[in-house]
Amino acid sequence: MDLIKRFRKGDRLALARAITLVENGMQEGRDLLDAVHPQTGKARRIGITGPPGAGKSTLVDGLIQSYRKAGQSVGVVAVDPTSPFTGGALLGDRIRMQSRWADRRVFVRSMATRGSWGGLAAAAADVIELLDAFGKDVVIAETVGVGQSEFDVVDAVHTTIVVIVPESGDSIQVMKAGLMEIADIFVVNKADREGAGDMETGLGAMLDMRDREEDWRPPVLQTVATSGEGMPTLIDALAQHREYLAKESRIEEWERKAVRARIVSLVHEELRAGFWKQGRQARLEQLVGEVLARERTPGDAAQALFSPA
């Protein structure tokens, strides 16, 4: 296939088209993913998540600059939510990632979360695979962290950075959001604002209290992404986490876990897509009526969908 050849030659138009095909769930995309699978597994994969406006894209821009200075090529996938009401999306992460726009060794792709039946995780993880197979030394995945989609992306990256700001409330709020468990590195961005020190101390105390299976205690760093302050420390922390993973066959463990999560996620996607075919959507509408008429309970209706009509 022509596209695979062009992809292998490093044609970025082919990479861009491959991502589109994968995103749209086309068979051609699946075929391409299968074909390039042997070339994956070389990239350093970093995830970055946190609430909207925390400065994720600006931090990613800083990471791009740092890795480029070190001579490494960088691929970025930036995921933003699709509106559940219109199905549209406004993807604005590029606005903050412009320092290297003319650099052919940087490739940035914006993605929308799309359907409510999941699938984001699968598609974003596929895009990470494609950027890896394309030969990017570093692949960065940026997602909005609101306690859902980012968890699946976490499985596909080596190191997850959770970004918060001094205004994110106290450390309890961060625990509530479920971000505590996924962070390998915490970044308190906009650290020139009031409360950054308190946030750092509070988070640190929480982290020290937690029982951890791993020996890695996530560091809490302060940055000002817009000025680049704290960037070298973040790069150091990323390097340390990489060294940590490299020891005691942790990277092999990580790979097993990542592949397992990937297969499970594909199975779920397949089940979900398969389930709602076979006239179940129509049956659902009928059942909604029956529940409204108080002839059935919602739980009853759900069970009914599993048995043949």
Next chain:
Amino acid sequence: MDRKIRVLVAKPGLDGHDRGAKVVASALRDAGMEVIYTGLHQTPEGIVEAAVQEDVDVVGLSVLSGAHMTLFPRIVELLREAGVEGMLIIGGGIIPADDHEFLREKGVEKVFTPGAPTSEIVDYIRSWFEKRKTV
């Protein structure tokens, strides 16, 4: 999975006013499209690179500074050089009617001027997309 229309909304050049571009960007999003917005002060090279990487179906350019006669054709030319095919390029902004024909010849298929209802832009993109799909 349904195919989404992907649109790059870009502001080349030096004018510092992007209310119009933002209004159009939100209207397209509300019409169910995926809109990539690049912000102000973009170079033609930067816009082309974004269009390539994002693999968009449509590039919408907005210029209010009067530099459309050089910027628009330059962007079309760079897109061709990059090997991009089948992308719809449309323009908007304060563009005198006399310039429209020249821009069309240069590959900017349609120009929308201030006062054009956003629904007109949405309809134009949708019907172009439908036609292209059937090709």
